[in-house]
Amino acid sequence: MLVKKKKKKIYFLSLFLIFSIISVFLILKSLTNNILYFKSPTEIKLSDEINFNKKIRIGGMVKKDSILIDSKEIKFIVTDFKNELIVSYKGVVPNLFSEEKGVVAEGKLKDKKFFVADRILAKHDEKYMPPELQGILKQDAK
Amino acid sequence: MINLISPSKIFKWIERLMNFINSIFFVVLIIGLTFALLISPPDYLQGDSVRIMYVHVPSAWISLASFTCIAILSILTFLLKIKNLNLISKSVAPLGLLFTFLAIVTGSLWGKPTWGTWWAWDARLTSMVVLLMFYVMYILSLKLIKDEDKANQVSALIAIVGLINIPIIKFSVDWWSTLHQPQSINILNGSSSIHSSMLFPLILMLLVLLLYCALIFLMKYKTEIIRIKKKNVKRL
Numbered sequence: 094m095l096v097k098k099k100k101k102k103i104y105f106l107s108l109f110l111i112f113s114i115i116s117v118f119l120i121l122k123s124l125t126n127n128i129l130y131f132k133s134p135t136e137i138k139l140s141d142e143i144n145f146n147k148k149i150r151i152g153g154m155v156k157k158d159s160i161l162i163d164s165k166e167i168k169f170i171v172t173d174f175k176n177e178l179i180v181s182y183k184g185v186v187p188n189l190f191s192e193e194k195g196v197v198a199e200g201k202l203k204d205k206k207f208f209v210a211d212r213i214l215a216k217h218d219e220k221y222m223p224p225e226l227q228g229i230l231k232q233d234a235k
Numbered sequence: 236m237i238n239l240i241s242p243s244k245i246f247k248w249i250e251r252l253m254n255f256i257n258s259i260f261f262v263v264l265i266i267g268l269t270f271a272l273l274i275s276p277p278d279y280l281q282g283d284s285v286r287i288m289y290v291h292v293p294s295a296w297i298s299l300a301s302f303t304c305i306a307i308l309s310i311l312t313f314l315l316k317i318k319n320l321n322l323i324s325k326s327v328a329p330l331g332l333l334f335t336f337l338a339i340v341t342g343s344l345w346g347k348p349t350w351g352t353w354w355a356w357d358a359r360l361t362s363m364v365v366l367l368m369f370y371v372m373y374i375l376s377l378k379l380i381k382d383e384d385k386a387n388q389v390s391a392l393i394a395i396v397g398l399i400n401i402p403i404i405k406f407s408v409d410w411w412s413t414l415h416q417p418q419s420i421n422i423l424n425g426s427s428s429i430h431s432s433m434l435f436p437l438i439l440m441l442l443v444l445l446l447y448c449a450l451i452f453l454m455k456y457k458t459e460i461i462r463i464k465k466k467n468v469k470r471l
Contacts, residue, residue: 102314110395117399128411130357152412187351189280197350197414214350219419221285222430223276 131197134176138205145202151178152197152216160192171196171208182210189215246460249453256450260443267443270436278433285433287345293441295338295363297448299401301331302366305373306398309391321387322463324394325377326455330448332370339363350414358407359415362400369397 121128131152137143151171159170166183180198190196195216200209271289278285308324311317342360343353354360373393380386408417420427420434427434 099314106310106313106395110399113396114399117403121403125411128358130355130411130413133412187349189349189351194280212352214352214355214414216414217281217349217416219416220428221278221281221288221419221433223432224279225276 133173134171134178135173137178137202138176143202143205145204148199148201150197150199151180151202151208152195153178155190155192155194155196157192169196171198177206178208179206180208180210182213184211184213186213187215189217194218246457249457253450253453253457256446256453260446260450263439263446264443267436267439270439275433275436281349284345284348287341288433289436289440290444291338291341291345292437293444294334294341296441297444298331298335298338298363298366299404301327301334301448302369302394302397303401305331306394306401309394312387313391313395318463322456322459324390326452326459328370328374328377329455330451332367332374334444334448335363335367335370339367355414357413357415358411359404359413362404362407365400366397366404369393369400373397 131150132140133153134151137151153171153173156170156172156177161168166181167186168179168181171178171180180200182198182200190213195218197214197216198208198210199212199214202208271286275286275289277283305324305327308320308327312320312324339360342363346355347353373390376390376393377386380389407413408415419429429437
């Protein structure tokens with residue numbers, strides 16, 4: 094029913110697509126470490142070789158009641174609810190930086206428990222809601 | 236069947252459709268903007284910068300949808316050689332490019348006050364740039380290659396290869412850790428983590444942008460048909 098030429102084309106196209114999907118998959122698979130924008134505290138704990146001189150990004154939740162601010166620096170604990178990492182940072186944090194919110198820090202590891210950041214980014218979650226619903230703004234204002 | 240979608244028959248339908256869209260577009264636009272900018276509440280965390288989402292999210296959806304559309308049409312053209320499909324994908328491409336660009340720019344504007352940076356090379360943002368490059372390559376191949384058959388073939392191939400990027404964009408936030416937040420609206424199980432007072436303006440703005448797309452698409456499609464008709468006359 095199908096003309097021979099068309100059959101050939103369909104074969105060619107599906108082979109081509111399968112081949113390219115597999116190759117893209119393999120490329121992405123081998124690059125996973127570079128594609129990950131940040132590492133979680135657990136990934137840091139589990140990794141064997143860590144270059145302490147190389148800049149990396151770590152991310153997770155800011156632990157509740159863990160933010161300490163003094164005149165020189167701000168210290169807080171990043172957690173992924175399994176492992177924790179202490180982060181110290183000198184500078185201005187983004188507006189959305191707060192407890193129990195996502196955060197990404199760029200900097201160097203001192204050891205597996207202590208991270209010195211030179212840039213802080215706030216990670217927004219996927220929830221959008223009006224302030225009345227949350228009542229958070231009122232609590233913050235006190 | 237093929238006669239039904241033949242360019243000459245569809246000509247008067249384009250006119251009618253364009254008139255209809257023209258008559259309702261500005262009404263829907265004003266309603267959409269009123270909801271997005273005035274009636275909808277600010278976000279509990281982001282404040283008023285949440286309003287950027289009402290353009291950003293529909294733009295991103297449209298950019299993905301139109302590339303998928305171009306790629307599927309390209310596969311069909313590759314197999315069936317229907318000229319009309321080519322004209323359709325040719326007319327969709329500039330819109331896709333525009334909305335990819337819009338999604339990236341609005342995202343960047345939103346990122347500065349929210350994340351604290353204009354740009355981050357995370358998986359979602361990078362794959363969107365790749366999509367932008369595929370659009371540029373697709374359009375350039377149509378414009379630069381003089382031989383029409385060859386141009387159609389090359390552009391179709393670019394679109395088919397670019398199709399692989401679409402699921403990567405979609406699932407990048409699930410597969411890898413990214414700065415970009417995961418999806419808020421799950422169409423499959425109908426759940427959404429966007430409050431209904433913000434979801435409604437979002438859908439309204441999607442409607443506005445879709446109407447705009449339809450209008451520009453019809454104009455472009457009409458031009459392409461006219462161009463083909465002219466060519467045939469010259470050949471006679």
